[in-house]
Amino acid sequence: MRVKDVQPLGEGYFRREGLFDAVDDPDLGYVLRPGTRASVEGHPVSINSRGFRDREFAPVKPPGMLRIVALGDSITFGNGLDVAETWPKRLEERLTAAGVTAEVLNLGVGGYDTLQEVALLERVGMEFDPDVILLAFCVNDLGLASVNLPLVEVSRYPRSLLVCSRLAQWWVADRSRAAVRDWAHRHERVREQAFAGTWIDADPVVADARAELERDAPALPEHAGDAERLLSTWREWYVSPSRLAAFAGALDRLATLGRARDLPVVFFLVPLIAPEEPRSWATIYELVDHIAGRSMDCVLDLRSPLAPAWNESVRLRGTDAVHPGPAGHDLMAAALVAESARWLPVPDGVKR
Numbered sequence: 331m332r333v334k335d336v337q338p339l340g341e342g343y344f345r346r347e348g349l350f351d352a353v354d355d356p357d358l359g360y361v362l363r364p365g366t367r368a369s370v371e372g373h374p375v376s377i378n379s380r381g382f383r384d385r386e387f388a389p390v391k392p393p394g395m396l397r398i399v400a401l402g403d404s405i406t407f408g409n410g411l412d413v414a415e416t417w418p419k420r421l422e423e424r425l426t427a428a429g430v431t432a433e434v435l436n437l438g439v440g441g442y443d444t445l446q447e448v449a450l451l452e453r454v455g456m457e458f459d460p461d462v463i464l465l466a467f468c469v470n471d472l473g474l475a476s477v478n479l480p481l482v483e484v485s486r487y488p489r490s491l492l493v494c495s496r497l498a499q500w501w502v503a504d505r506s507r508a509a510v511r512d513w514a515h516r517h518e519r520v521r522e523q524a525f526a527g528t529w530i531d532a533d534p535v536v537a538d539a540r541a542e543l544e545r546d547a548p549a550l551p552e553h554a555g556d557a558e559r560l561l562s563t564w565r566e567w568y569v570s571p572s573r574l575a576a577f578a579g580a581l582d583r584l585a586t587l588g589r590a591r592d593l594p595v596v597f598f599l600v601p602l603i604a605p606e607e608p609r610s611w612a613t614i615y616e617l618v619d620h621i622a623g624r625s626m627d628c629v630l631d632l633r634s635p636l637a638p639a640w641n642e643s644v645r646l647r648g649t650d651a652v653h654p655g656p657a658g659h660d661l662m663a664a665a666l667v668a669e670s671a672r673w674l675p676v677p678d679g680v681k682r
Contacts (some may be wrong), residue, residue: 349375362439370440380454383413384436389457396432396675399455401447402466405600406438410646414657415596417466420663428667430674435460445469445580452587463595464666465587467622468652469560469602469639472577472586473567480553503537529624530575539617540569542679546610552570556651557604557611568614588627596673597622598630599667603658604651605641623682628673635665 349368350360365383378386391397400406400418408416413436422434437455439446441550447465455463529604530536543565567573581597588595600616602611613632622629633640644658652664 332447338546349377355449355453358446358453361450373408373410373412374505376413382435382437382439382450382454383407384418384500385457387433387435389459390457394431396425396430396462397458398432398462398464399451399458399460400434400436400464400466401437401451401455402437402438403442403447403468403471404440405434405468405674406466407440408436408438408659409440410412410652411656411659415659417659417662417666418464420660421666422440424663424667425670425674434464438466443580444577445541447471447586448580448587451584456587456591460593462673463593464673465584465595466617466662467597467599468470468651469599469611469618470564471574477676496534509610517549526666528578528579530571532619535620536574536617539613539620540571542613543569543610546608546613553605555606556649557602559609560602560651561608568617576619578621578624582624585625585627594624594628594673594675595632596628596630597626598632599656600662601633601636601640602651603642603645603654604639630666630672632662632665632669635668 348366349370352360353362362377362381362383364377364379366377368377369375375383378384380387398418398421400421406416406418413419416436416438418434418436418438422432425432425434435455435458436452437447439450442511444465444467451463547565576600584595587593599615599622601615604611619631620631639661640658642648644654644661646655646658647655
């Protein structure tokens with residue numbers, strides 16, 4: 331069965347084929363497949379032998395090298411960008427230009443939430459003996475917002491089945507959607523059980539923010555802007571005690587790891603690219619910063635330094651208020667360098 335221009339598995343599946351592997355790890359769920367080559371939104375993607383989108387790195391650092399590990403989701407990974415355009419690589423270039431002998435490892439994975447990012451650091455990132463950890467938080471990292479999950483499930487089926495007919499693709503797509511729903515449910519239950527009864531439940535700042543978000547939940551206007559549409563979808567995450575507790579628990583785990591290794595860990599939020607945001611987004615940003623501040627020794631607020639140029643012109647695409655394009659990534663790197671006195675160590679032997 332062949333139907334022209336119909337893609338049951340979704341546009342671009344065969345270009346991303348083989349990019350992900352499902353794993354039997356409740357904290358991860360899926361990973362990038364080591365050594366694979368693919369195309370994401372028209373840009374080549376190469377995954378190194380340790381399963382992240384970057385060049386190969388030796389576990390032992392070169393003498394005098396400052397090594398930074400960057401964690402994040404599809405923003406950090408660089409959907410729709412060449413790897414050289416992502417903020418970790420732009421940061422590496424800007425630090426080098428400023429006289430800092432540094433390398434920045436990009437461990438971003440599209441669709442990951444904060445706990446998955448921390449788990450990847452524990453399982454892969456720490457073997458590279460980093461000097462600093464940078465975690466870029468996107469506002470959708472509190473929930474499961476990954477378009478990659480169906481691709482992960484489809485990867486379980488033989489390729490020969492998927493190319494033989496559109497009928498087979500429809501069957502696989504339907505089964506994969508059901509599997510994703512089941513995985514998402516289990517994923518949420520694991521987090522609820524792991525982080526039940528934390529300080530989130532009794533914190534007055536969290537309670538006030540949740541109440542404000544629930545109170546300011548108007549119906550979506552007919553001509554809603556990009557930020558309003560996203561708010562209508564994601565608001566429920568920020569009033570959910572279990573999601574907030576899982577986020578706080580992941581940051582506690584990250585902070586504990588950093589302190590055990592005497593390792594600076596830096597948290598920063600990537601704001602929406604939407605100059606006219608509803609007031610509720612400011613509440614969400616303040617809530618995120620409050621939770622991060624309970625665990626992290628360094629929480630950077632990049633909203634002010636980004637604000638003058640953080641508008642539709644730096645979006646990856648016109649209606650996408652989440653993902654910055656190349657100019658946006660460079661702005662993020664510049665803002666991090668401008669704040670580097672707060673987070674950048676100078677180990678013995680590092681040129682600066």
